[in-house]
């Protein structure tokens with residue numbers, strides 16, 4: 034796994050320079066691990082969300098979508114286990130006061146060992162870490178850090194505090210704040226899933242859903258991440274695309290395997306080669322899971338999680354039933370072949386697929402970003418091109434009159450009018466055509482058409498293809514069709 038920090042930094046700068054992603058509140062020097070999507074980033078993000086929604090909801094008769102509120106009754110997070118368990122073990126360096134997530138600190142050391150050719154030691158270290166994490170053995174983790182002489186990157190010392198748990202949920206006050214009573218305390222959801230669980234029966238009944246069925250949702254989630262220096266990979270406010278699939282108890286293994294395969298198929302369908310992906314099975318399972326894995330993508334910062342697939346058992350529904358004292362059960366009148374009688378009442382099991390929108394944006398950007406040297410013997414030349422699949426490109430078609438006169442803008446405007454109701458177009462008449470092409474390459478526009486004097490004679494334009502930079506003459510009335518076909 035080659036990490037390429039230069040490439041990563043180049044992508045971050047490019048995103049800012051070309052209106053994809055800005056640090057939040059930048060005029061106040063930004064806010065840690067919070068980002069804003071600009072004019073092209075928001076289009077890209079929306080296209081990714083639309084694609085996910087289409088493939089998960091529109092293409093599955095037994096999956097429906099909802100849009101639940103971010104604020105939820107505070108008991109939700111007691112029932113879900115987040116108040117007690119949603120925390121990461123952290124450690125502080127006493128000299129620099131810098132705080133680390135223990136697993137990140139140890140993983141960085143393992144990476145270092147691997148780079149030094151000490152593959153075996155690296156693997157042993159990670160294995161020991163997994164065992165200690167799984168056992169919640171904090172003293173053991175501290176000893177592991179000390180024994181391996183893992184130093185703070187700032188102070189370069191090995192002078193550590195004890196390992197402690199920090200809850201990652203943000204809280205705020207809800208309604209009139211009259212006292213310091215706990216009742217006013219409310220959390221910003223750290224995952225979208227709970228909005229689905231508490232609505233399970235509402236949707237099942239009103240939608241007349243039959244098990245197995247899924248509920249999907251796209252929405253914001255908030256986590257007070259401690260280590261947050263990885264651009265949109267790890268944000269404190271981010272977006273998730275989740276689907277909870279409700280199934281009969283005992284069938285979870287089969288459905289877990291099913292969704293693992295389905296989701297990998299979805300990723301490969303993005304046009305990303307298989308060697309850029311791998312599964313990573315969880316050794317330390319989250320408090321709700323009986324099996325879990327990540328789909329990891331080979332980012333410029335190495336293989337990292339984009340999506341999690343979790344077999345969540347009946348943990349969530351069972352706890353909501355207990356805390357709310359409302360029955361969250363399903364009556365299954367299919368016949369159980371073992372007894373010849375209906376399966377009857379039960380709390381469904383759940384397999385979930387949970388993918389981060391922002392990590393998907395970062396994956397698509399990483400895959401698309403290319404710096405090309407186009408120099409010839411005569412002159413030096415280069416370009417940065419974002420080779421997005423056409424369906425994700427913020428702008429599909431740029432319409433460029435060669436000059437700002439002679440009736441060419443008028444022709445270009447009629448093309449614009451013909452196409453803008455079908456897909457996002459961009460009209461531009463400033464600068465040389467070469468410069469305009471480069472700008473469109475830099476934001477990933479797959480097609481540019483140039484209107485020139487010949488267009489007036491024979492109703493044709495030059496179409497230029499982003500990836501090959503090839504140009505050809507096509508009739509004006511074919512433009513719409515060509516673009517629509519590509520997206």
Ligand SMILES: Nc1ncnc2c1ncn2[C@@H]1O[C@H](COP(=O)(O)OP(=O)(O)OP(=O)(O)O)[C@@H](O)[C@H]1O
Pocket residue numbers: 224256258265266267268269271272273338339340341387388389390391392
């Ligand atoms: N802080 C974050 N910033 C951006 N995306 C996130 C963040 N936390 C989680 N996600 C996204 O939500 C998905 C599902 O969340 P999940 O709880 O499984 O993540 P996680 O295992 O806690 O991630 P990590 O181990 O990287 O913190 C992740 O696969 C990821 O794409």
